[in-house]
């Protein structure tokens with residue numbers, strides 16, 4: 062057996078997906094959850110245990126166990142093989158594709174560099190300045206080794222030499238972003254020099270890059286990150302997530318801070334459900350990643366103007382993703398950021414995170430910073446900041462509550478404030494709306510009555526091909542309208558003609574998906590999956606006899622439509638024959654027409 066099939070045989074898609082999503086049973090063998098790949102409130106992501114497939118009716122994504130893991134982990138097929146192979150206890154050959162090979166090599170290089178920097182920090186006499194710095198920041202040896210902190214020495218090519226000795230191609234080390242070509246001569250020099258090295262990990266704990274903190278204030282930027290590479294995309298990782306993921310699930314929320322040092326400090330205080338956006342503006346990708354673990358997000362950004370702007374942006378982004386957002390606001394006497402607080406007193410940090418405040422409270426607090434609400438200019442500035450925030454509140458109760466607060470604060474009548482919010486709310490929001498998600502289920506299947514009938518026919522057929530065989534084969538192929546339905550009708554016939562149709566129905570769906578993959582029709586495969594899962598819901602909510610009744614009803618809708626089309630074309634032919642003056646033909650056609658009308662009226666009864 063191929064490893065792929067062996068894994069499929071050993072793992073249940075429901076078990077695997079429920080490690081990522083809170084699946085809820087929706088039928089005898091189907092499960093639902095909010096889709097992790099698009100934003101939604103009502104779950105349209107469906108998994109079938111029977112068919113071992115998943116599909117989202119909202120965004121049209123779907124597939125098998127492998128495509129799910131590939132998509133949610135952001136890995137390629139061979140990596141998904143390895144990941145699931147591990148789970149299933151199936152041996153997979155390493156380095157299955159060139160790209161994986163390259164990725165693997167970069168991971169190995171980063172890991173070696175990480176070990177190297179760590180040894181230098183703890184052992185080398187050159188690292189004295191770094192050890193002093195670490196100590197000054199209150200980072201214990203234990204904490205330092207937990208985060209694998211290291212030191213890149215002040216010399217020009219220590220790391221280059223290290224990799225040369227290991228016989229690792231320097232070109233690859235360059236690709237990993239650890240060394241750079243010399244400007245004048247040939248050869249390479251180290252990218253990071255005299256810096257405290259903070260390794261960056263992916264969600265599985267692989268080293269994918271570094272942040273180097275300068276220990277010499279005159280030398281380059283304070284923080285320097287690895288450049289983007291095949292394995293490191295700065296907008297897609299969150300510092301500390303690999304260490305925080307279990308704590309996040311346990312606490313039911315995550316604290317988002319700005320700096321890597323804040324995460325390390327927080328761990329020192331024993332608060333582990335903390336991640337940092339790590340030197341970049343928070344991205345939607347990072348938030349979607351977090352949302353896999355929790356919906357509840359506590360912002361704790363630096364207590365300065367830049368921190369407020371970043372927090373505000375991030376809060377809006379998170380709200381768009383329908384996350385529950387609150388803010389941990391740092392009182393100025395405690396310091397500027399979590400690192401400050403923990404340095405002074407870890408227990409203060411533990412206490413502070415117990416009292417998150419609503420976003421609106423934070424906005425009010427910030428709007429009052431350095432402003433005097435008695436002065437008209439300041440009052441205007443405050444209102445300019447707060448009114449757009451009020452407009453974003455969609456819950457009426459919540460909105461009224463804060464309207465009243467702000468009205469009192471600004472000493473304006475609440476009705477007037479409400480009115481100014483209303484006009485604002487109707488205008489486009491000030492932040493970008495995420496790209497429109499294509500809704501191929503609605504577009505494809507909910508167009509016409511015929512489409513809806515065809516949808517019922519095939520979704521039931523995919524689930525009960527044996528039971529409905531005769532009913533299906535009685536349908537003339539010309540009753541199906543449109544390329545999509547004709548194609549799926551044709552394939553279904555082919556299935557009955559050429560296959561042992563008495564085999565398990567899971568094979569029917571899989572066989573159809575296989576045909577669909579080879580078909581040139583766009584979205585064909587995803588539509589087949591959608592139909593199969595839709596049918597599962599239909600059947601699980603009714604008896605088999607009822608299902609057959611719906612099937613036959615749907616067929617009669619198709620027949621009706623077919624007869625009407627025939628009627629129209631006959632009318633045309635009769636008119637043409639009349640114009641030709643061909644009385645024989647007119648007579649014959651009229652007879653046909655008569656029969657048709659009779660047939661139609663008998664059907665109506």
Ligand SMILES: [Zn+2]
Nearest residue numbers: 096099117120
């Ligand atoms: Zn979706």
